[in-house]
Amino acid sequence: MSGFGDLAHIGHVELLTPEPERSLRFFLDAIGLEEESRDGQSVFLRGWGEYQRYSVKLTEAPEPGLGHVAIRVRSAEALERRVSMIDRSGRGGGWIDGDTGHGPAYRFTDPDGHPFELYYETERYEPPEHLRPTLRNQPQRYTGRGAGAKRLDHVNLLCRDVAACRAFATDVLGYRHYEGIVLDDGSEAGAWLSATIAAHELIYTQDHHRARGRLHHLAFWVDTREECLRAGDIFVDAGIRIEFAPSRHAVARGFFVYVIEPGGNRVEVTTGGYFVYDPDHPAVVWTEAERERGQYWGNATVATFHTYGTPPIEGVDD
């Protein structure tokens, strides 16, 4: 059984930052998220189009990187099924009571050691008066501040063994494998996974430094390519370091702009791509030679895009 259908989506990601104040300003002013609440060293942030209370838990930490990825499942039964499968895989970590905005969560790690949580019970967002939308089918007022991010879109995790992580994601979690890269030596260099018709929600790419548990990037959705370009313009004048200027990916065909937030994590503003309506979609697997051809319009990939991750590796990424 493929198990497809148990996962709803990535509910939120906990992001670690050694520069909590500056990272917060970045997400509020440049990405355009709203602060929903605070708890200890964490601030909970949300995009205007999100039905849950938040999608980013920004937590102060000595180093940047991933705190955890929390996936919401489709039902209580789906949660049970997945927990039992994770348990059997030997990667289970036990239950926690919940966190701000959601109920009991089951902790586990992927084969690379990235912390994950699975949960079902959640709180729907109730906007305060100043963020109440005009139309009821929109969870929050659209303010258009900064990049105007609508919602968290996907997470890209660096890992030592893409094949192992990809197999865990498909076989144990129930993700579908839509695109991939296989090098000439037969090793997998990347895997694009999704729980829905969206072309990717969870991505694994090979860690150039063979480190474990690192984060490649977190991506936020906007509805048009024009908004990605505009985000680039805002970043330039806000003095935010653009790592990879607005352009279009070959893999998954999405539009992007990548920046490094003040805490050191890579953040993408993205749109476009395609929907996978085919329930039997055969994964599109790219060769090493094809990857060499660069991005959609034939332009070269920025070198650091293949090497940098968080936490950075001392003497290499700094």
Add this chain to the structure above:
Amino acid sequence: MSGFGDLAHIGHVELLTPEPERSLRFFLDAIGLEEESRDGQSVFLRGWGEYQRYSVKLTEAPEPGLGHVAIRVRSAEALERRVSMIDRSGRGGGWIDGDTGHGPAYRFTDPDGHPFELYYETERYEPPEHLRPTLRNQPQRYTGRGAGAKRLDHVNLLCRDVAACRAFATDVLGYRHYEGIVLDDGSEAGAWLSATIAAHELIYTQDHHRARGRLHHLAFWVDTREECLRAGDIFVDAGIRIEFAPSRHAVARGFFVYVIEPGGNRVEVTTGGYFVYDPDHPAVVWTEAERERGQYWGNATVATFHTYGTPPIEGVDD
């Protein structure tokens, strides 16, 4: 059991036209579809982003309107499950061997009498040399001709009893109900249904004339609002009658432009809207007063949009 998860998507729609040559030119030149094949009085047409051979079967007929809606299911088992449920509902119509591009299909009608088919086996599109894409994750070359429609997006069916059709779609077919309109007298005026995270794939709206089996419109997807505007510009200079100029819907928040194709059917070019990632999404139900407020930006709905359908009603719609 909600049955959510059995349907993949609307595979194609058969559209009837009394002006086959002019309708064909419209879909090729103005909408930007490609002719994939022909059979008898039918021409099979496709958007550049579609994995199946076609999404529109354009068939000559005395009157414009809907031929049938063909829904692809996710698996052979899903097909069995749904057929048995339809059968039990008393609306089943028996099997056909298949048609160009797909295998055995089960025929049925919705409570309003619109013909539907369910099928699973399908043929993936193999582009001819002149339509071979540069990147393998794209089914066909992007030519940009006309509106450059990427794929069939949704169908809006007029019906006498929206509640009955909506209940059949959710309870028997397994659609989810994302948005709706309920009038002051308690009757349903519209229901927006989806088998995926897309905000709507099948829509039922009340037939102003209380007729049965009519079509409101067929919608094609483009990726940006700019492409909808550009489609409007192309339509103006191609002498195609724009019924509802480019604007944004309040319900489902999608961007649109509506035209009447030469055969008389209403066709939309659409983008935008939102994804429903919440597996327990409570349907957003609009009141009569809210509907009166018009579209997203407060602009009035064009009068014919509430009354015209195909086949047109003699003495009323002509």
Add this chain to the structure above:
Amino acid sequence: MSGFGDLAHIGHVELLTPEPERSLRFFLDAIGLEEESRDGQSVFLRGWGEYQRYSVKLTEAPEPGLGHVAIRVRSAEALERRVSMIDRSGRGGGWIDGDTGHGPAYRFTDPDGHPFELYYETERYEPPEHLRPTLRNQPQRYTGRGAGAKRLDHVNLLCRDVAACRAFATDVLGYRHYEGIVLDDGSEAGAWLSATIAAHELIYTQDHHRARGRLHHLAFWVDTREECLRAGDIFVDAGIRIEFAPSRHAVARGFFVYVIEPGGNRVEVTTGGYFVYDPDHPAVVWTEAERERGQYWGNATVATFHTYGTPPIEGVDD
């Protein structure tokens, strides 16, 4: 002598408002202007792309409407030439020493009584630290706040006698006449005038109520149609009354969204249109029947667009 070449552009417009605080918030938050300075009951506002200190002088007054239009000329000699011509026309009003940001200005009125000023000497904008742009060919940081207006684009003045105002603008001021509307009775209903290749900078349209000196609207430029749509989205959620939802004009082919600011004045966010590179461009004159066909995509013009102006006319516009 046509005198073309003496005028540079409309340097600023003084706008009157009975709701100074709310109007100011509108221009800052919704249109995205910056406050440059204050003087008495006036606040000086600027778009991010403007080389002068400001383009809007927002002044508290009992009623909304136009304070004055200030046109910058190309040189000291041009100023002399134009002043002498205005003088001879009998509409001259004498010199003032200048105002915030510019030097001596010559006052006059058009045949409808709208106050104008001509000036040459000006101060170039020096951004404060927090608005310093990254690139030196941009006068100010792009913040993207609200509609992100780049600059004042044009002014549309209501008048009793379009032909007289148009003739004064071309023959005395040196504007060029690019488009116009002439009704079946031979009267002019509108005139689109420009001092540059831009399709319009000063517009006269007939006052439906035969009043004098009223303002139809003030327009701000953004670079893309997508930004106009986005402005519409922001206006909806900011509770600003959209009078005419985003669409495209037939005359001058510009893209627009019109709102009523809290003080009552109509404000447009615009882009598009075309450049008039032809030095002998014959004015495109539309007939009454053509005007009846509505806007570019055939959509109807909102009724108030033909009647409302500021100051409003008691018992009619309220």
Add this chain to the structure above:
Amino acid sequence: MSGFGDLAHIGHVELLTPEPERSLRFFLDAIGLEEESRDGQSVFLRGWGEYQRYSVKLTEAPEPGLGHVAIRVRSAEALERRVSMIDRSGRGGGWIDGDTGHGPAYRFTDPDGHPFELYYETERYEPPEHLRPTLRNQPQRYTGRGAGAKRLDHVNLLCRDVAACRAFATDVLGYRHYEGIVLDDGSEAGAWLSATIAAHELIYTQDHHRARGRLHHLAFWVDTREECLRAGDIFVDAGIRIEFAPSRHAVARGFFVYVIEPGGNRVEVTTGGYFVYDPDHPAVVWTEAERERGQYWGNATVATFHTYGTPPIEGVDD
């Protein structure tokens, strides 16, 4: 006297190609121009927004490169004035009777030897039935084919001595100098010149190989950044070599995509930038260090962009 105001705009450019058939298909299908007429080894091509009959004269020749640049002046008197100044500069070449679509023209060369013509009398475009626009203020039907180029926008000429060419353009022709690059050794590396408020119409950049009379590129205007991105998508699938993927320039702030047409010439699709309304605009002069920072979003300039031109230099550019 600066002479500003005598030039209207670049009326057309003659482009040489050793691959006339393939170059023609490129301009028709990929750029979206229309063939207006033919004469001998030349085809005359036009964008849909142009008031003259054509803007590109595509001529078969042994090597790619520039045939000539033809500038239209604002009046017969302006033509006389400019011819007399060119004459005095010693660069005049005498009159020709005219060419398809325009009257008598005066030939001259710039200090680098690029052939130019000045003319005033011209024929306005009369569209054939199938290209008649719906609205009379548009010269031609918008078909949206390929990149949908609206009009020729600017020409970039490579030259040995930028300062000499720039001085000739401003002092003799009457262009204005809006932006420039001056290297650390004091030499000029580029000059952006305009006869209108458009940020550039004629550009001189230093020839890396110190050759003379070469062409850097020809640019066509579209109205939105989205259209440039879409052009990139079309080029990819049409197998056209994109040299510089869609992005944004730092100098002049324009949006671009550069391709090499089948004959070898570089062609740009462009939009954006800014208007220079300031009649006393001080040229923005960039330093060598600033140029090193790359394009608007900080991305690197493609290496060939600094070296390649037409005709190519044997052993270097091939």
